[in-house]
Amino acid sequence: MSSPRSNKPKIVNGPGGYMLQDVPHLIDYLPDLPTYPNPLQDNPAYSVVKQYFVDADDSVPEKVVVHKDGPRGIHFRRAGPRQKVYFESDEVHACIVTCGGLCPGLNTVIREIVSSLSYMYGVKRILGIDGGYRGFYAKNTIPLNSKVVNDIHKRGGTILGTSRGGHDTTKIVDSIQDRGINQVYIIGGDGTQRGASVIFEEIRRRGLKVAVVGIPKTIDNDIPVIDKSFGFDTAVEEAQRAINAAHVEAESNENGIGFVKLMGRYSGFIAMYATLASRDVDCCLIPESPFYLEGEGGLFEFIERRLKENGHMVIVLAEGAGQDLMCKSMDSTLKDASGNKLLKDVGLWLSQSIKDYFNKNKMVMNLKYIDPTYMIRAVPSNASDNVYCTLLAQSAVHGAMAGYTGYTSGLVNGRQTYIPYYRITETQNNVVITDRMWARLLSSTNQPSFLGPKDISEEKKELPETPLLDDGAVDIPPVTKEVTK
Ligand SMILES: Nc1ncnc2c1ncn2[C@@H]1O[C@H](COP(=O)(O)OP(=O)(O)O)[C@@H](O)[C@H]1O
Ligand SMILES: O=P(O)(O)OC[C@H]1O[C@](O)(COP(=O)(O)O)[C@@H](O)[C@@H]1O
Ligand SMILES: [Mg+2]
Numbered sequence: 001m002s003s004p005r006s007n008k009p010k011i012v013n014g015p016g017g018y019m020l021q022d023v024p025h026l027i028d029y030l031p032d033l034p035t036y037p038n039p040l041q042d043n044p045a046y047s048v049v050k051q052y053f054v055d056a057d058d059s060v061p062e063k064v065v066v067h068k069d070g071p072r073g074i075h076f077r078r079a080g081p082r083q084k085v086y087f088e089s090d091e092v093h094a095c096i097v098t099c100g101g102l103c104p105g106l107n108t109v110i111r112e113i114v115s116s117l118s119y120m121y122g123v124k125r126i127l128g129i130d131g132g133y134r135g136f137y138a139k140n141t142i143p144l145n146s147k148v149v150n151d152i153h154k155r156g157g158t159i160l161g162t163s164r165g166g167h168d169t170t171k172i173v174d175s176i177q178d179r180g181i182n183q184v185y186i187i188g189g190d191g192t193q194r195g196a197s198v199i200f201e202e203i204r205r206r207g208l209k210v211a212v213v214g215i216p217k218t219i220d221n222d223i224p225v226i227d228k229s230f231g232f233d234t235a236v237e238e239a240q241r242a243i244n245a246a247h248v249e250a251e252s253n254e255n256g257i258g259f260v261k262l263m264g265r266y267s268g269f270i271a272m273y274a275t276l277a278s279r280d281v282d283c284c285l286i287p288e289s290p291f292y293l294e295g296e297g298g299l300f301e302f303i304e305r306r307l308k309e310n311g312h313m314v315i316v317l318a319e320g321a322g323q324d325l326m327c328k329s330m331d332s333t334l335k336d337a338s339g340n341k342l343l344k345d346v347g348l349w350l351s352q353s354i355k356d357y358f359n360k361n362k363m364v365m366n367l368k369y370i371d372p373t374y375m376i377r378a379v380p381s382n383a384s385d386n387v388y389c390t391l392l393a394q395s396a397v398h399g400a401m402a403g404y405t406g407y408t409s410g411l412v413n414g415r416q417t418y419i420p421y422y423r424i425t426e427t428q429n430n431v432v433i434t435d436r437m438w439a440r441l442l443s444s445t446n447q448p449s450f451l452g453p454k455d456i457s458e459e460k461k462e463l464p465e466t467p468l469l470d471d472g473a474v475d476i477p478p479v480t481k482e483v484t485k
Contacts, residue, residue: 007201009422017071020059023399023407023418026086026211029204033403035084040120046081054080054398060415062225076225079395079409079416081120086403087182089122094400095181096144097129097136098158099188099195100338102374103219104231104238105381105389106187108153110160112393113185113215114144120394121401127181128159133195134166136175153386156378158187165337167195173202176210183211183400189218190428191338193408197421200406211400214408215392216424219377221269224429225419226410230392232269234385235376239274242372243314247280250312253366257303257313257354261347261371264318265340268431270376271318272441282306282313283447287320288431289438291450293353300357302448307365319373322346347371391416 010022027033038053040046059075066073096113098106110128117123128142129135142160152159176184176199186196193214200212218229239262246258262271268286275284283302285291292298306313326344334342351369358365381389388411395416396409407418431438433451442449 007204009420014072017073018075019073020075020077021420021423023077023404023420024200024204026209026403026405029207030209033086033209035086035403036088038081038083038085038401039089039122040081041083043120046120052081053083054078056082060412060417062412064413076412076417076419077404077407079399079418081398082402085121085401087121087401090124092117092121092123092183092401093125093127093179093181094123094183094185095127095129095141095176095179096160096185097132097187098160098162098217099132099186099192100162100164100217101189101219102157102162102377103217103229104156104234104377104379105385106158106162106217106231107149107155108381108386108389109187109215109217109230109393110144110158111149111153112390113397114149115146116394116397117183118146121397127179131161132163132166133172133192134163134168135161137168137171138166141179153389154380156380162188163337164191164340167198167338169195169198169202172199173206173208176203177206177208182209183213185213185215185396185400187215187217189216189220190223190425191340192217193223193421193424196408197406197425200421204406211403211405213396213400213405214421214424215396216408216410219270220264220267222265222267222429223410223424224427225423226412227414228411230385230389231377231381232273232385234379234382235263235270236273236277237382238376238379239270239372240278242370242375243274243278243280243316246314246368246370247278249368249370250314253312253368255307255311255358255363255365257307257315257365257367259315259317259347259351259354259367259369261317261319261369261373263373263377265320265343267429268318268321269429271316271321272431272438275316276441276444278314278316279444280314281316282310282445283315284317284441284445285315285321286318286431287323289321289433289450290324291322293325293357297448297450299450300354303354304361304363307363317347317350319343319346322350 012020046052058078062074126144128144130139196214203210216223221229221232242260246260250256250258264270271286275281326349399418408424410419
């Protein structure tokens, strides 16, 4: 067990190879904090629920598929309300911030944090931080209550605004301290969770009674450990509209190609799931799966063959795919304000390359390029994402009220959990092209893998599985690929 104020991971080992990767608690560095009965015990809506409070020993396994003689493996603390809380209702001064790119469901998460705090725990003081991390020190705050957030879940985007860059730990923690904020809810992707982790470390170093809670947001689904990120289903659904349009255009023209570019900087999950859902896609190109254009087994040959067979085709491309194939003279070292690599527009480049190839070979071809990039993340979340966001927000609030801190609230194997930051920030979730899910995609599109046997064995060595949902892959340990920015 770690000592007070130590930033070593809290690990609890148990029999049969059980390991709990626990999250920090305020009493790790403030051991004398008083506790109070959870006000939920008097809430008429919850008092009828048997065993409503989560048992202190409940934990959730990271892997549900185990071998008979294998170890019990890594577990995370189960999320949910506790018998005792470490904050009195009128003591709580909470704030919420949204950072990074947009994602469907942001407003729902904001709404449900506000509702959980006010309706479940009687909290009255909740602030919205305007425009991401820099809003802590460079902008005014937005007072939030259940009335203000009442119908925001029907809108896309975030009512709080968002931004990249601007993470100044000292200024942010100074602002938290000066305003007397004691619960900080930080909604954002991998970069944001890294930022939350350093904010938590600084708060612990200063010995403040402040719970720091991350809520994972990523349209790209590139956050590890969690089953999937909120808004992902909505984005995949929205992408169907573009793919349908591409199919209609392709079918109606001689040698028609419908070409759709989707988001996915390093991870091709949106493209993969949109393709699998659609069944109209002939070829899906993602960052994790290298491909080449010319010659035998290349993309051009495949397109030509598919057009000859079917008279039309649909291509889905994730924006991070094929970046290496593009003109070397273009500056590929440019970064955005958060340090993420700025991508070149591979969609325009590849569609032009395909046109050039068919012109050169004097073949008729009609390519229609559709770029719905921002449309799929700017829409409001769908019904199932709304429910998901609600549970996520409630879990985040229960954890902070119970004194946990320095964690990301996330769904693991269908259960809400508290995950220590280091597990969220150490790796990135990627499509593993030697997994069954990618094989399912290849078999549904009947596209070539563009890989030789050597590439496959290299890939197998490097990339064990990281499923979005249960992909049936049981025999490879859960390690993800490290991606440098
Ligand atoms: N390593 C880091 N340490 C501290 N803050 C970071 C770090 N990486 C990113 N951030 C901050 O997190 C916020 C969001 O990051 P970004 O990468 O743009 O989006 P996302 O959180 O969606 O990945 C930005 O304000 C950025 O400055
Ligand atoms: O133009 P922006 O706002 O930087 O967003 C573009 C990027 O945002 C993403 O949708 C997601 O990135 P984040 O998870 O960092 O928000 C990427 O797929 C895309 O490259
Ligand atoms: Mg990111």
